[in-house]
Amino acid sequence: MISLEGYEKIETWPAGKVLFREGTKPTGVYFLHSGDVNLSFSSKPLLSAHAGEILGLTSVMSGHAHDSTATTRSTSVTGFVELNQFLRLLEEKPALWLTVLRLISSNINQCWDCMRSLNAAR
Amino acid sequence: MPSPYNLEVEYNCSECRVRADRLFCNMSIGAVEALDTVKFTGLYPKGSLLFVEGEEPRGVFILCSGRAKLTTSSTEGKTLIVKIAEAGEVLGASATILGKPYEVSAETIEPSQLNFIKRDDFLKYLNTHAEACLHTAQQLSEKYHSAQREIRSLGLSQTTSEKLARLLLDWCDRGGEQTTKGIRLKVLLTHEEIAQMIGTTRETVTRLLSDFKKKKILDVKGSSMFVLSKPHLENLVSV
Numbered sequence: 001m002i003s004l005e006g007y008e009k010i011e012t013w014p015a016g017k018v019l020f021r022e023g024t025k026p027t028g029v030y031f032l033h034s035g036d037v038n039l040s041f042s043s044k045p046l047l048s049a050h051a052g053e054i055l056g057l058t059s060v061m062s063g064h065a066h067d068s069t070a071t072t073r074s075t076s077v078t079g080f081v082e083l084n085q086f087l088r089l090l091e092e093k094p095a096l097w098l099t100v101l102r103l104i105s106s107n108i109n110q111c112w113d114c115m116r117s118l119n120a121a122r
Numbered sequence: 123m124p125s126p127y128n129l130e131v132e133y134n135c136s137e138c139r140v141r142a143d144r145l146f147c148n149m150s151i152g153a154v155e156a157l158d159t160v161k162f163t164g165l166y167p168k169g170s171l172l173f174v175e176g177e178e179p180r181g182v183f184i185l186c187s188g189r190a191k192l193t194t195s196s197t198e199g200k201t202l203i204v205k206i207a208e209a210g211e212v213l214g215a216s217a218t219i220l221g222k223p224y225e226v227s228a229e230t231i232e233p234s235q236l237n238f239i240k241r242d243d244f245l246k247y248l249n250t251h252a253e254a255c256l257h258t259a260q261q262l263s264e265k266y267h268s269a270q271r272e273i274r275s276l277g278l279s280q281t282t283s284e285k286l287a288r289l290l291l292d293w294c295d296r297g298g299e300q301t302t303k304g305i306r307l308k309v310l311l312t313h314e315e316i317a318q319m320i321g322t323t324r325e326t327v328t329r330l331l332s333d334f335k336k337k338k339i340l341d342v343k344g345s346s347m348f349v350l351s352k353p354h355l356e357n358l359v360s361v
Contacts, residue, residue, distance in 0.1 A: 041274045058263035067270040076305075090260075097255035100247070104262040106214035111269035112194055112225045115204055118276040119321045120196035 004031060007089050008079030019055060019070040019078065026059040026066060028082040035076025039068040046114055048073065054103055060086060061104070126165045127233030127251075129187060133163050135237070138186075144210035146261045160243040164236050170229040172213060172236065179217040179224055181240040185209055185351065188234025191315065192226040203319040205268055206231070206311070208297075212261050216242055219258075231310060264342045276321055285320040286330050287358035290340070294349055304341070304348040 008031060013019075019030055019037065032053050038045040047068065049055055059066050060083060081089065090096055132138045135154045141325055147154065150321045161184070166172070172183050175194055185207055192205040192213070217224040218241050230236075239247070248255050270290065279285040290307070295318050298305040301316055309316075313331070314324040334340045341348045341353060349355065 020142035040180050041270070042278055044278060046273055046277045047270075058266040061259045062267055064263075064267050067267055067274075090252075094252045095256070097248070097252060098261070101219050101255060101262065103260060104266060105219045108216045108262060108269060109220070109225050111220075111266060111273060112204055114273050115202060115269065115276060116194055116196050118199055118273065119194075120198055120201040120208055 003090070004079055004081065007085050008081045010077065010079050013076050013078065014034050015072050015074050017072045017076075019072065020066050022069045023065050026056045026083065028080055029057050029071070030055040031079040031081065033077040033079060035078075036073040036090050037076060038073050040071065041068050042120045043069075045071075046118075047110060053060075053107075054100070055102065058107065060105055063102075096097060113117055127167055129165055129233055129235055129306040131163070131165065132186065134158055135161070140209075145264065146210065146212050146257045149251075149253050149254040149257055156247065156251060157237075157239075157254075160247055161237040161239050164238060166234050166236060168230055168232055170230045170234075172223045172230070173200050175225060175227045176223050176267050179214060179221065179241055181238055182215050182218050182244050183228070184237040184239070185211050185213060186235040186237055188230055188232040188236075189310070189313075190199075190230045190234065191229050192228050193318065194226045195264045200321075201318050202321060203315060204272060205265070206319075211265075212258065215244075215258060215262060219248075230316075244295055282320065282326055283330055283333075285322070286316075286327065286334075287355040289316070289320055290347075290349060291352070291355050291359065294352060294355075298349070299346070305352060307347040307349065308345065309347045310345055324347050 032049055032051055032055055034051045037049040037055060039047040039049060055070050056066065123188060134149065135141065135158045136151060138147065141154065172190065187209050190207045191203050193201050193203050195201050213228050214224060248258065261331060275285055275288045279288060293307045295307045298307055313327045317324045317327045335342065339351050341350055
């Protein structure tokens with residue numbers, strides 16, 4: 001596990017806290033250390049994130065606005081890393097790249113699972 | 123001598139004239155030259171199956187020219203097109219990185235040039251070129267956003283006409299060409315394939331397109347579709 005000490009701002013949130021909203025520009029990423037987060041599209045929760053994932057990662061990488069609203073489903077601990085700090089972190093710790101690529105790949109797989117379920121339910 | 127499938131073939135990535143326009147390939151010359159040493163160039167006719175859902179990952183395909191459809195099937199056997207991949211995209215990267223079976227199948231829908239990189243070579247390449255990691259992450263993030271758009275359409279649309287309207291609006295925004303007649307979409311998909319993109323039947327797509335034509339929302343000329351009234355499509359989309 002790569003140490004994020006000095007980069008992240010650790011915070012504990014109750015259930016129901018909105019971390020970021022759909023349509024807003026990313027200001028950084030949230031390392032989800034514990035808890036679960038719902039990702040909602042127009043208020044409908046269709047995806048979820050769990051401990052170990054990085055929220056807002058794909059928006060930071062692509063430069064797109066957030067596609068979904070992230071709301072804590074249970075008490076959650078996050079480590080927020082501001083956008084430029086995160087890019088610096090990747091430069092200083094290139095070993096983090098593999099984690100980043102694996103997480104985005106897993107997120108894509110989760111999307112495709114969700115699409116399969118929605119298609120089966122039609 | 124004519125090239126196979128009338129494709130303009132580029133065997134050296136470092137000499138590729140469109141490299142700068144491509145999200146993944148737009149890397150420094152050093153990184154691109156390294157890519158040249160691990161890739162195998164192949165030319166494929168329309169309908170070539172590149173990899174199949176459930177197959178162990180062999181590596182990634184860089185789509186240099188042409189287009190490919192990515193499909194998945196539900197346990198009930200319903201096929202869904204999750205994405206139409208365009209030139210410049212990397213196919214099979216998530217499975218290759220995770221070392222898990224391909225989650226989707228990839229099939230060319232036009233004659234295409236693809237550069238294949240074996241899994242071990244691709245992972246080694248990523249390990250030695252942080253720049254390639256960045257470009258792969260950007261490429262995967264685009265794929266993630268595209269998948270989220272599809273989820274939004276499948277999960278939030280109330281009616282099939284809304285799903286079709288969302289798809290047409292998406293095509294308008296990405297690759298639609300403004301003409302005096304309307305927004306021109308180059309549609310190389312059959313009604314069956316459009317149906318597989320929005321989770322419905324071919325008959326429904328044919329009926330809806332005919333309905334849209336009657337309402338003067340769109341017109342079809344050969345393989346081109348013209349959106350005559352974008353606001354009308356936007357009104358069909360509820361959220």
